[in-house]
Amino acid sequence: MRRNYTISPLGDRAVIIEWEQQISEDIHRRVMQAFRQLQELHKPYILDLIPAYASLTVVYDAVVLYRELHGNAGEKIRELISATLEETAITAAAPPRRLEIPVCYHPSLGPDLHAMAESKNVSPEHIIALHTAQTYTVYMLGFLPGFPYMGKVHEQLVTPRLKQPRLRVPAGSVGIAGAQTGIYPQESPGGWNIIGRTPLRLFDAGAETPCYCGPGDEVRFMPVSLEAFREMTHYI
Structure with a gap:
């Protein structure tokens, strides 16, 4: 996935991944692709994933994340997201309901x-x-x-x-x-x-x-x- 997004803090327990802010099926497909990739990690410190038009909010447990990754929670979750979304093996999109x-x-x-x-x-x-x-x-x-x-x-x-x-x-x-x-x-x-x-x-x-x-x-x-x-x- 091309790096056409930004990752920013959203309080001290969440980050938001943002693409170009517009109503676009193409951009929303990228949002849902990121949603599936992070969902399939099954990480205990990722508490919720909230997709929107052109963004995805990742809610995390800072304490569990720190115990597993040993470092600043905000920095570590951003590193994990970047590494996951840059992987070449992209999850096949499930057909929409x-x-x-x-x-x-x-x-x-x-x-x-x-x-x-x-x-x-x-x-x-x-x-x-x-x-x-x-x-x-x-x-x-x-x-x-x-x-x-x-x-x-x-x-x-x-x-x-x-x-x-x-x-x-x-x-x-x-x-x-x-x-x-x-x-x-x-x-x-x-x-x-x-x-x-x-x-x-x-x-x-x-x-x-x-x-x-x-x-x-x-x-x-x-x-x-x-x-x-x-x-x-x-x-x-």
């Missing part, structure tokens, strides 16, 4: 759909067609547990956040902010433009895998009727 997420775009569930359509001089059906026409990459989870940041949306769908965020956005709401699309896993305040809702549960703290989506996943949105949405909500 492909998820189909049902979404109801009824106005009662997508309160910003018509306003977005009007602002772009297109029909709501055109917005829906563009939103469901492509496959999105999950770049990171954040803001709320299990909230998937996905992109990029079609250029015609790029829309700034609401000037006045809502105090209540229902769980499952599907929104657009800038060139990103995402799903609210829990009810919360929020400023994304809400165009629909999924009946799926995006986060379950009691599940073996709490988050429905994960970084690197590929997502397609499948439009469903209000009747189908209500039926799926009842049974899921």
Whole structure:
């Protein structure tokens, strides 16, 4: 892997590896490659690996690291990362999970759909067609547990956040902010433009895998009727 990244301290228990800061599938592939390489080390002092759009945070146990590597923890973890990422034997990329997420775009569930359509001089059906026409990459989870940041949306769908965020956005709401699309896993305040809702549960703290989506996943949105949405909500 070419050295096209930087490694910087993030407090006294973590470092952050950063690539060029932009929304890019190529850069995110490098992030996920680094994630896999460090994950496969199975080092007891690496406590967590947190991938994002163009960065990877490595959380470590400084005491265990010092005992194993005998030296300044921050320097040693950076040396380990550099040596690992510069190895010529690159881990083969696992095929991404492909998820189909049902979404109801009824106005009662997508309160910003018509306003977005009007602002772009297109029909709501055109917005829906563009939103469901492509496959999105999950770049990171954040803001709320299990909230998937996905992109990029079609250029015609790029829309700034609401000037006045809502105090209540229902769980499952599907929104657009800038060139990103995402799903609210829990009810919360929020400023994304809400165009629909999924009946799926995006986060379950009691599940073996709490988050429905994960970084690197590929997502397609499948439009469903209000009747189908209500039926799926009842049974899921």
